Amino acid sequence: MDHLPNMRLTTQRQIILEELAKVTSHPTANEVYDMVRRRLPRIGLGTVYRNLELMADSGVILKIEVGGTQKRFDATIYPHYHIRCSACGKVDDIDIPVQLHINEAATAASSYEILGHHIEFSGVCQACQKKDKESAVN
Amino acid sequence: MDHLPNMRLTTQRQIILEELAKVTSHPTANEVYDMVRRRLPRIGLGTVYRNLELMADSGVILKIEVGGTQKRFDATIYPHYHIRCSACGKVDDIDIPVQLHINEAATAASSYEILGHHIEFSGVCQACQKKDKESAVN
DNA sequence: GAAAAACTGATAAGCTTTATTAATTGGCAT
DNA sequence: ATGCCAATTAATAAAGCTTATCAGTTTTTC
The missing domain is CATH 3.30.1490.190 (Ferric-uptake regulator, C-terminal dimerisarion domain)
Incomplete structure (x- = not known):
């Protein structure tokens, strides 16, 4: 929601977004992690969580909180x-x-x-x- | 959803339902636990979870899975x-x-x-x- | 009243998410 | 280019919510 001062365009961020945009399923953070890890094997799960949350806050992606326990994410906004x-x-x-x-x-x-x-x-x-x-x- | 064979009307179950019916907020399992514990101090958190889930399955109460991580429950069906x-x-x-x-x-x-x-x-x-x-x- | 079934309380385990921290990196001004 | 600094990362620990386990208890059924 807030203004995002100096949001860097890191490799991790780019690839998370690219992978999310590839699918029409609505993956959980962990599923995105699995997808991204094929290209960035050393990425941390926390980085995926943090960036999905950040991108959702800035409106680049959509955070979907539906039934079930897990949050899901969607590149279609x-x-x-x-x-x-x-x-x-x-x-x-x-x-x-x-x-x-x-x-x-x-x-x-x-x-x-x-x-x-x-x-x-x-x-x-x-x-x-x-x-x-x-x-x-x- | 399924038929519920011999569902007993235990004290715990009654009081959970009574306490839930008292409020119009949509308490989480833990909030119900706190309410019920004032009348049944020795009740276990697992019992509250189990019975809320059972009662929701049998349609006696409503399980609400909205935004946020926690499930909420509602006696208004x-x-x-x-x-x-x-x-x-x-x-x-x-x-x-x-x-x-x-x-x-x-x-x-x-x-x-x-x-x-x-x-x-x-x-x-x-x-x-x-x-x-x-x-x-x- | 005995056997079977359902249930409880206590506890452990599981899973998702968030916080912490030292090390690294990207962007900007020299 | 080079160096600085805030932002970011990876790794790990910690936290939070929910489910599973199980011995002991209560209720039902015959």
């Missing part, structure tokens, strides 16, 4: 919603129109100063639907 | 949305109409089997708005 598989925990984008009007409804209904909203759908992904059918046969 | 203060992390209910239509939109837009959705607003609560103004004077 335009407003969009997510769906999370209740079976395997996978998170995908879901392409429905952004519901601008509900922020106004929220402003009217609450004493908070509204900053925004996020919608998270829950469902069962195709892979897990298949698994369910198979195990139902037993 | 009718569908409603939440707002989270980005400054202090407090979670409140927000009373706007449930957006039934977006589940259909999601079904059309995705290969997932849609189970439901949740909307989380982010904002600044009144207490934190005051604090902001005070510190802005400095």
Whole structure:
């Protein structure tokens, strides 16, 4: 949120961003760490955490805090919603129109100063639907 | 989600539910633990976690997984949305109409089997708005 | 009333995230 | 180019939240 005074463009930062931009899954910090480590084997996990957090604060990437215990990150920063598989925990984008009007409804209904909203759908992904059918046969 | 074979109504379970029903905040497991411990000083934290999880699975209470790292619980189980203060992390209910239509939109837009959705607003609560103004004077 | 099942409390273990610190690096002004 | 200094890094420890384990207890069932 704040101004970022002298944010250096380090190798680590560049590669973290590049790797995150490669995928459309919404990796956790640890998953990003695994991806980046293939190119920078000596990078520390703390560096990945720190930079993901910094980049999210500066708006370069998106931090997604949905169901489940872990934070996830996304290089796609335009407003969009997510769906999370209740079976395997996978998170995908879901392409429905952004519901601008509900922020106004929220402003009217609450004493908070509204900053925004996020919608998270829950469902069962195709892979897990298949698994369910198979195990139902037993 | 599953059938719950012989779920006993233990003292611990009753008191956890009673204490949760007393508040409209959305306490974390640890906060529930603190509340319950005033009446059952020897209860274990694991028991609180286990029972909150069980009751959420059986639909008696609601498990809320919003921004922030901790799970929160709510004795109010009718569908409603939440707002989270980005400054202090407090979670409140927000009373706007449930957006039934977006589940259909999601079904059309995705290969997932849609189970439901949740909307989380982010904002600044009144207490934190005051604090902001005070510190802005400095 | 005995056997089976569910549950508890205590504790340990697991996993994610944050903090600490000495060493290194990138950017800027000489 | 060179040197300086703040920002950054890697490594590690520490912290925080949640889940697993298990012996002992309570409840149910027959």
